[in-house]
Amino acid sequence: MTSVTSAGAKLRQAIAQEQPLQIVGTINAYTAMMAERVGHKALYLSGAGVANASFGLPDLGMTSLNDVCEDIRRITGATDVPLLVDADTGWGGAFNISRTVKEMTRAGAAGFHIEDQVAQKRCGHRPNKEIVTQGEMVDRVKAAVDARTDDQFLIMARTDALQQEGLEAAIARAQACVEAGADAIFAEAVHTLEQYQAFTNALNVPVLANITEFGATPLFNKDELAGVGVEMVLYPLSAFRAMNKAALNVYENILAKGDQKDVVESMQTRAELYDFLNYHSFEEKLDSLFKK
Numbered sequence: 480m481t482s483v484t485s486a487g488a489k490l491r492q493a494i495a496q497e498q499p500l501q502i503v504g505t506i507n508a509y510t511a512m513m514a515e516r517v518g519h520k521a522l523y524l525s526g527a528g529v530a531n532a533s534f535g536l537p538d539l540g541m542t543s544l545n546d547v548c549e550d551i552r553r554i555t556g557a558t559d560v561p562l563l564v565d566a567d568t569g570w571g572g573a574f575n576i577s578r579t580v581k582e583m584t585r586a587g588a589a590g591f592h593i594e595d596q597v598a599q600k601r602c603g604h605r606p607n608k609e610i611v612t613q614g615e616m617v618d619r620v621k622a623a624v625d626a627r628t629d630d631q632f633l634i635m636a637r638t639d640a641l642q643q644e645g646l647e648a649a650i651a652r653a654q655a656c657v658e659a660g661a662d663a664i665f666a667e668a669v670h671t672l673e674q675y676q677a678f679t680n681a682l683n684v685p686v687l688a689n690i691t692e693f694g695a696t697p698l699f700n701k702d703e704l705a706g707v708g709v710e711m712v713l714y715p716l717s718a719f720r721a722m723n724k725a726a727l728n729v730y731e732n733i734l735a736k737g738d739q740k741d742v743v744e745s746m747q748t749r750a751e752l753y754d755f756l757n758y759h760s761f762e763e764k765l766d767s768l769f770k771k
């Protein structure tokens with residue numbers, strides 16, 4: 480076995496070992512710790528998640544590289560599981576994309592995906608997306624590959640072309656991105672298993688399926704996706720959506736009833752929280768360092 484060192488190397492190893500690799504969105508350091516503890520082998524920092532959760536903004540290209548790097552550092556500081564990061568359109572031209580690769584690597588990311596939407600981007604599952612030319616997307620990938628400081632950092636090209644240009648054009652773009660050095664392809668807003676099969680047949684790199692809820696893609700099971708050659712399955716905002724509904728319920732209950740008794744059952748207990756945080760080992764350290 481080769482020794483695993485960098486985050487990128489860990490992500491590559493996870494892709495090779497898990498079939499398919501499930502990649503779960505972790506909106507912050509603590510949820511990342513829970514995902515790690517239950518056994519997930521790869522984590523994801525969603526661009527929509529950073530915008531929505533950290534800034535209260537829609538996923539319309541309004542957050543910056545630094546905004547995302549701050550959240551990367553928080554998560555990679557708290558876990559050892561490799562983190563794939565949403566780099567949206569890369570935040571500019573070749574030199575901006577170069578900085579994106581270098582800064583995300585420094586922040587501890589294992590890899591990123593960069594997409595072919597215009598800078599004024601939208602969520603991949605919304606109508607009326609606009610994409611740049613294939614040539615411009617290939618230039619984005621070339622800039623990213625050239626900027627790598629760790630050759631294991633995973634560069635994933637995301638194509639949003641299916642909506643505007645159809646399956647064949649989307650696959651042609653993906654192929655062009657692979658020729659330019661992309662390590663993996665993110666096929667966005669795919670509708671059917673047959674379409675995934677067409678992507679995986681045409682490509683010799685791992686393909687990711689984005690199984691986000693309430694979008695254009697049905698909630699295919701990982702075994703169905705493995706059956707059509709998909710090697711990574713992404714759940715970018717699943718826990719976030721559930722957390723939001725739970726929080727809303729608590730806020731409404733406290734307001735309506737004057738106490739939280741009815742919703743305590745739905746809460747993670749203090750003991751559970753402390754367990755995930757290894758709280759007691761910190762206290763023990765304090766006691767042993769500063770004996771009274």
Ligand SMILES: C[C@](O)(C(=O)O)[C@H](CC(=O)O)C(=O)O
Pocket residue numbers: 525526527528538565601602603604689691692694715716
């Ligand atoms: C994967 C994604 O890019 C994200 O930012 O998490 C979003 C997810 C979503 O909005 O459901 C996307 O698919 O565009």
Ligand SMILES: [Mg+2]
Pocket residue numbers: 525526527538565567
């Ligand atoms: Mg996104």
